[in-house]
Amino acid sequence: MTSRFPIERIEARILDIPTIRPHKLSFGSISRQSPVIVQLWLANGACGFGEAATIGGPSWNEESPESIQHAINAYLAPALLGQDGACFEAALSRMDSACKGNAFAKSAVEMALIDAVARSLSLPAWQLLGGKRHQSLPLAWTLASGDVARDLEEAQLRLEQKRHRIFKMKIGARSPEQDVAHVSQIARGLAGRATLTVDINQAWDGNTARRYLPQLIDAGVTLIEQPVAKWNLEALKTLSATLGDRASIMADETVCTPQDAMLLARAQACHVFSLKVAKHGGLLRTRQVAAVADAADIGWYGGTMLETSIGSAASAHVFATLGTQHHGCELFGPQLLVDDIVTERMEIRDFELQLPDGPGFGVEVDMAQLNRFDRARTGLTSV
Template sequence: MPATHFIERIQARILDIATIRPHKLSFGAISQQSPVIVQLWLSNGASGFGEAATIGGPSWNEESPESILHAINEHLAPALLGTDGTRAGQALALMDTRCRGNAFAKSAVEMALIDALARTLGVPAWQLLGGKRHESLPLAWTLASGDVQRDLEEAHLRLEQKRHRIFKMKIGARAPEADLAHVSQIARGLEGHATLTVDVNQAWDGNTARRFLPRMIDAGVTLIEQPVAKWNVEALKTLTTALGDRASIMADETVCTPQDAMRLAREQACHVFSLKVAKHGGLLRTRAVAEIAEAADIGWYGGTMLETSLGSAASAHVFSTLGTQHHGCELFGPQLLVDDIVTERMPIVDFELQLPDGPGLGIEIDPERLERFDRARQGLNATHVDLGRRTLTV
């Protein structure tokens, strides 16, 4: 391979894809996902794809599909065009100098670059990320309809299909007593067949969490995700200490950067990190956060932002390179969407997601589906037409 392949072109677009059912969280419900899809071309003709998806637009964090698109078009792409495409770490550092924050936008561009570079080399992306340590990962499913009977029917169907036996419940939108009753009914319905996690999505204060989490553990919950606000590390630490080995506390919104990971490790403020490529700012920084977890004897969980199979495959590649102290993953985003943008999804066999081995991210984008869901082509946001089509010949 020649020493240098320049980044020649970057295109970004917003897609709008409906979900198969409303997905309810503590801060609202979503019935549509709007991922930003990036395609990046190198001067050798190779191209790669990346994705940044948010849950509920800016309801989850500061970035929205529209702000991600703007950051890529106006700041990140102009900074990278004409630079060496064989140096992903250097590209990430350059994006940092041109644009503060915007982790989701940077992650999509970095993902596309690594995909293009791996395809140039004819190797799977995991080879550029440290090498694979897992062939598959236990795959969780989120029960978020808000209805006990519907949730139980959904769970038992997925158990019968041998797709999932780890279930996560989104709570926090209702009164804690109502959430406890809901979780308890689901736990009784799944007892002996599956493990149960709850995700409070920052909805409770420390006192509420201290009152209700022990009762949820008594009902059968084994893993508790982000029970308090992301800034409330003291409450997170108190809960981690108080619960001991009865159940595990998992940080999500609290752990975004490697610096966040260091603070949580020093404070011994959680048992598990929820890893999400977008919130960490890319595949390389996901590994950096995971390495801190491993050094601090903190477990990891492969989280999702409800990506299509594109972003899910990228996450699977980096998760495949991590250590053995894990709690599975929840890369079920493609199953929650009415359609996908790839020709073939990653298979699920005996409750485990099978990790891709093909060149690059190991999946192939379907151009027709990409065009069909393009927001600009649907006429929903005509001002974004062609804003991502920037070309530089070198």
């Protein structure tokens, strides 16, 4: 069989884009994002873009911008050159043979591949991923300045602008008592006007979570993301069983592969999966994890690694194809960055992200902006 879309060239570069304010999480504070942007050219001249963003170098999980760029240049690109770009699953399997793990790196390459092929066919990427089921999704914003007054100001503005009415608070860096006080103050300030969620990013042990999560729920929190370490399935299970009638427990760092999803589903250890294209290793594998959620009566949430508009639009395309049991999405990454690398961002209207149409991921990359933030030009080093 002749190859319809031979892969000709793949390049990966690291950008450094400052954030509009420090973003504080349980494991540190970031003031810039360093996404890896992949360009993939097919022999027909079409070029697709992909992205993998990490948070705080390798502090969210094992991969860093530098390791992602290296895996792509040294192993993943050589495994794909000359192969048929239209055979997505075969490309994934070649990448798996060349390189164990490295899900973020693989996801950026697969993204660029799907964008390039979709553009060659003049189709939106969602058409190649099963078809669109949602036109828009409720869009959360994360309050993570670390300061109650500033968080409340941010939330008020976003409510007035009709952009966000789901607010996620990043906690776990301070003492649980301080976190409960912080969340309670914000909950009082926004009473009745917003849905409140928290992300603890693995910071608590099981006993701390059992003691303090009920207090957060009393304050008004309805969705609790990754309260305990990623390995702590037993604690997740107990929390889900005991708190489940008052709030939902969402797995994030614990659910990466379809096998992780199966373990969580079998143990009935959470109510929702946070889906993220990078940690699942691509758009197709995000659908596999979502399929486990669907089969196990587990909800899904459209998560982010704070990508630019490239990775966010790609995520929007796959989220657009998923089932109805969802808790909205948090593809607000572009708004957290001082500037973007596309000519026009996805639209936010009436508290919902309008899910884009094609061709490809439906966003046009501004090459001047890409060059402006390119680490090879700015000379910045790793975080």
